[in-house]
Amino acid sequence: MTAAELTAYLSNPLVLFVVMILASLGSAFKQLYEAKRAAGVELTMGEYLAHWPETLIALGGNVALFLTLATTGQLNLASALGLGYAANSIAGGIMSASSSATTRSATINPKA
Secondary structure, three states: OOOOHHHHHHHOOOHHHHHHHHHHHHHHHHHHHHHHHOOOOOOOOHHHHHOOHHHHHHHHOOOOOOHHHHHHHOHHHHHHHHHHHHHOOOHHHHHHHHHHHHHHHHHOOOOO
């Protein structure tokens, strides 16, 4: 594969969408590793992806970011990798904040 062929391949929007999804999975693997290292919790990737709200937020974020990048002409390998990774990280943060808020609410108002 020549440099020109590789450049053309990595300019294909479908390939870049797959790169975004793979970057999100990379973020998921990192979260699984961190959970195991910090808390000793072992989850499989299937168990991780079975948390539907987080998975759907990450997937929806990837689709929205892909469409935004594609329509603004900003879709390239670097943006696909970075924003694909970020989409899963943000989804995890949203779900953590939601769980944390629910836990705090239940602690403050146990009868509510």
